[in-house]
Amino acid sequence: MKRILIFSLTYHPYIGGAEVAIKEITDRIDPAEYAFDMITLRFDRNLPAVEQVGNIMVHRVGFTADAPQISDRRMPLQCKLAKILFPFTSFFKAASLNRKNKYDMIWAMMANYAAFGALMFKYTHPRTPYLLELQDGNSLEQVKGRQPILRMMWPLYRRLYLKADVIKAISRFIEKLTREVGYEGNVVVIPNAVDTTKFSAQVAAEKLAELKRRFDKGPDDIFLFTASRLVLSRGVEDVIRALPHLPAHVKFLVAGDGQDRHKLEEIASKEGVQTRVIFAGHVGHADLPAYFKVSDIFVRPSIIEGFGNAFVEAFAAGIPVVATPVGGIPDFLFDPIQNPDHKPTGIFCKVQDPGSIAHAVQQYIGNPQLTQQIVANARSLAIEKYDWDIITPAVEREIFARYTEK
Numbered sequence: 454m455k456r457i458l459i460f461s462l463t464y465h466p467y468i469g470g471a472e473v474a475i476k477e478i479t480d481r482i483d484p485a486e487y488a489f490d491m492i493t494l495r496f497d498r499n500l501p502a503v504e505q506v507g508n509i510m511v512h513r514v515g516f517t518a519d520a521p522q523i524s525d526r527r528m529p530l531q532c533k534l535a536k537i538l539f540p541f542t543s544f545f546k547a548a549s550l551n552r553k554n555k556y557d558m559i560w561a562m563m564a565n566y567a568a569f570g571a572l573m574f575k576y577t578h579p580r581t582p583y584l585l586e587l588q589d590g591n592s593l594e595q596v597k598g599r600q601p602i603l604r605m606m607w608p609l610y611r612r613l614y615l616k617a618d619v620i621k622a623i624s625r626f627i628e629k630l631t632r633e634v635g636y637e638g639n640v641v642v643i644p645n646a647v648d649t650t651k652f653s654a655q656v657a658a659e660k661l662a663e664l665k666r667r668f669d670k671g672p673d674d675i676f677l678f679t680a681s682r683l684v685l686s687r688g689v690e691d692v693i694r695a696l697p698h699l700p701a702h703v704k705f706l707v708a709g710d711g712q713d714r715h716k717l718e719e720i721a722s723k724e725g726v727q728t729r730v731i732f733a734g735h736v737g738h739a740d741l742p743a744y745f746k747v748s749d750i751f752v753r754p755s756i757i758e759g760f761g762n763a764f765v766e767a768f769a770a771g772i773p774v775v776a777t778p779v780g781g782i783p784d785f786l787f788d789p790i791q792n793p794d795h796k797p798t799g800i801f802c803k804v805q806d807p808g809s810i811a812h813a814v815q816q817y818i819g820n821p822q823l824t825q826q827i828v829a830n831a832r833s834l835a836i837e838k839y840d841w842d843i844i845t846p847a848v849e850r851e852i853f854a855r856y857t858e859k
Contacts, residue, residue, distance in 0.1 A: 455557040455857040459491040460567040470762045471588045479508045481845040492543045514542045524712040543570030557857040560584045568613045582856040585617040587627045590759035590780035623760040624781025645760045646844040652769035656746045664747045675703045678748030683711030688754035696726040698811035704729045708736040745770035765839045768831035774799035775813040798831040
């Protein structure tokens with residue numbers, strides 16, 4: 454049995470696309486072949502310090518609070534300190550675990566505090582292969598702008614990349630970023646995926662009826678839908694500003710919560726569309742298929758996007774997509790005009806352009822035949838290329854098996 458140690462800043466119950474990817478992959482790996490441990494931040498003192506989550510033994514470290522908010526703006530001081538110290542606490546925990554388990558590989562999720570812990574382990578255990586996985590769609594200049602300290606620490610930050618034995622990038626866009634850092638080693642581009650069976654399955658009529666009642670969806674209403682953390686980089690504000698350009702029966706259902714929700718509510722009020730924007734709050738990943746099915750068009754005009762699992766979830770669920778051509782999205786979304794050599798799988802809009810968003814939505818509303826064609830193409834693409842049952846064997850073959858060989 455091969456043993457792999459994962460360094461991740463957060464994990465269940467704090468989940469995003471990266472955390473979902475870890476769980477989906479490890480749950481599909483034969484536990485007789487690979488054993489996974491993880492070091493992550495605890496944050497909440499009510500969470501166990503050690504817990505089995507799926508096929509991963511999770512070890513939580515760091516200072517805690519009572520049911521804290523963990524967004525950067527709301528995070529309690531002790532949790533912020535735990536985050537800053539995570540390179541050291543994770544390294545010491547890893548060294549302790551390694552004395553018992555003798556890991557065949559370390560796996561750092563993203564070039565952040567977690568990867569610094571992995572880097573320290575790599576320096577002290579140079580023969581252990583180091584996998585760095587990158588999912589962040591920010592350019593290097595955006596990363597430096599968001600974290601000015603990186604400008605001073607740039608030579609050290611580069612080592613997160615340069616010391617990796619292999620880098621896994623979830624899109625060609627991110628692969629390009631690794632080369633800009635100066636990494637010359639092996640970059641394996643393997644996208645994220647979705648459970649297409651889960652998202653394409655029929656949802657009980659009673660569940661759909663209940664959601665329609667809860668959100669007061671009338672028979673003529675058209676629901677635009679997005680599912681994301683409520684931060685301004687996701688473009689939710691631009692969809693809100695697009696509503697005045699669309700008929701009154703077009704409404705916007707927003708699943709998710711985050712630090713910018715209040716700002717978004719203020720924008721909706723200022724635009725005079727507060728009755729047409731429905732903030733559903735946090736929606737568990739298991740409940741998302743029903744939200745897709747009760748909606749009509751998925752719209753996420755991102756400013757940045759490493760890959761975008763939610764787009765592929767919409768593909769599998771059978772609703773058309775409006776997106777921006779940023780980050781990893783052009784790997785799988787093909788516009789009928791901008792990508793004439795591909796079967797269309799969605800419609801592009803411009804970044805931070807409410808009028809362009811409204812125009813894209815109107816194309817779907819006004820052309821049912823095109824909509825039907827796009828939905829069919831997108832669903833086929835998701836099933837054929839972006840299902841976890843297809844992606845996981847590629848990760849095992851191209852990375853785990855190759856780099857854990859003695």
